[in-house]
Amino acid sequence: MSFSHANERHLACQVKQLPQNILTCFPGTEGSRRLALSDPLAKNMYEVILHPLKHHDHAPPAPQSQFDYTPITRLTVAPKHQATGTPVDLTLYHIRSQQFPNMHYYFLITPEQTVAAHAHFNVLDQSECLASAYGTESVIVLNAIESRMQGDYSLGTILIQAIFEQSQVLGCEGRICLYSARKSGRFYFKLGFMPLQPTILDQLFFENQQDIDGDLMFLSPSAIDAWAERARQCPLLDTHKGLES
Secondary structure (H helix, E strand, O other), rough: OOHHHHHHHHHHHHHHOOOOOEEEEEOOOOOEOOOOOOOOHHHHHHHHHHHOOOOOOOOOOOOOOEEEEEEEEEEEEEOOOOOOOOOEEEEEEEEEEEOOOOEEEEEEEEEOOOOEEEEEEEOOOOOOHHHHOOOOOEEEEEEEEOOOOOOOOOOHOOOHHHHHHHHOOOOOOOOEEEEEEEEEEEEEHHHOEEEEOOEEEEEEHHHOOOOOEEEEEEEEHHHHHHHHHHHHHHOOHHHHHHOOO
């Protein structure tokens, strides 16, 4: 796929203009643990994992013993509205499935052990749908992302950065794709994701449409570079600890 210089510059600029909302960032000090429903935090995270599986008859729920969770980073996040909001302390957790090693989850957890935001993604050896953009290289597929503090904090941006850094650890080098529905195209476009369909790109780029589905979207080369620079300035993952690979 050929990328126009104007589109590339625009996507990179949008990533660079994202507010830096991480006030403090410290590596987690604890090791991995097995999910156990006797632990309130583990139970809260497992309920999020289990929820979409309940709607698929062909996919029996995976037992909690198949998942390990690791506290990766302790964060203080600035509010969207500085005048009325207050910073919030969160911990970023990484969950892996023993049964499906290419399945990953990230959770942002409050001091009260509740879920503030979460994301679910997989690693594919290659994506035929994105062959024109990524060739035969491995790809991160973002399946779901949700913030329960959407109006107050930009937690989706933090999760996207964590997934981007994870893609570097896993050898995907920023190649991330997703399917945008529920009129979320503008949200992902602001995060540097380009729609695969040229007509949708025109609606976002030239017509400035707000409520639109992005369909299949992916990080373009310039957006990957911009996210890499953002991650270098304030990394979320301590790759030297070997916890994320």
